[in-house]
Amino acid sequence: MSKIDEFEDLAEKVTLKKITRRNLDAVLKLKVKPKQEGLVATNAKSIAQAHFYREAWYRAIYLDDTPIGFVLLVDRTLKYKRIKQKNPALYLWRLMIDEKYQGKGYGRKAVELVINHLKTRPNAKEVTLHHEQTKGNAGEFYERLGFKLTGKILHNELERKLIL
Numbered sequence: 292m293s294k295i296d297e298f299e300d301l302a303e304k305v306t307l308k309k310i311t312r313r314n315l316d317a318v319l320k321l322k323v324k325p326k327q328e329g330l331v332a333t334n335a336k337s338i339a340q341a342h343f344y345r346e347a348w349y350r351a352i353y354l355d356d357t358p359i360g361f362v363l364l365v366d367r368t369l370k371y372k373r374i375k376q377k378n379p380a381l382y383l384w385r386l387m388i389d390e391k392y393q394g395k396g397y398g399r400k401a402v403e404l405v406i407n408h409l410k411t412r413p414n415a416k417e418v419t420l421h422h423e424q425t426k427g428n429a430g431e432f433y434e435r436l437g438f439k440l441t442g443k444i445l446h447n448e449l450e451r452k453l454i455l
């Protein structure tokens with residue numbers, strides 16, 4: 292084994308895993324910092340909402356064997372054969388990393404995994420999102436990942452797009 296392989300063996304691994312009855316409680320316990328509560332819905336609300344949309348795709352974000360975050364996408368290709376132009380086919384709806392695990396690069400890694408997943412979807416061209424404008428918003432985080440402002444605002448939230 293080379294030095295680099297050894298290093299990679301020791302590295303922590305971020306993955307996206309399905310939410311099941313076994314890990315549901317752990318995912319529901321994840322929370323953002325109190326001052327971030329206005330920026331994203333609770334995981335309980337997001338998981339409940341996801342059950343009403345056939346186009347919802349959601350996963351727990353894991354660090355090795357520990358759930359540390361949550362992501363919910365809208366993937367209209369799961370529901371429709373033809374996508375109407377006015378609605379984004381692929382949309383990043385919710386994203387959170389638990390307060391204890393923020394600022395360590397895990398959010399960035401999780402979005403990179405999401406982008407790799409989205410690239411496998413039929414006719415994947417771009418992914419859209421909206422984020423709050425209030426203090427501590429995730430705009431700069433998304434900017435560094437390549438999501439560009441479109442100049443549009445929806446319900447007071449800024450729109451960004453990333454070309455896949």
Ligand SMILES: CC(C)(COP(=O)(O)OP(=O)(O)OC[C@H]1O[C@@H](n2cnc3c(N)ncnc32)[C@H](O)[C@@H]1OP(=O)(O)O)[C@@H](O)C(=O)NCCC(=O)NCCS
Binds near residue numbers: 331398428432
């Ligand atoms: C936004 C969030 C998912 C980022 O996850 P994270 O694991 O803390 O982010 P990372 O450590 O991977 O940061 C990646 C980069 O973004 C920067 N960054 C992260 N959050 C930031 C913020 N709120 N404002 C400015 N920059 C931020 C980091 O400094 C880092 O910069 P670098 O590439 O120069 O090192 C997480 O902070 C979170 O759950 N926030 C509350 C919920 C939220 O706002 N969700 C988004 C809703 S649209």
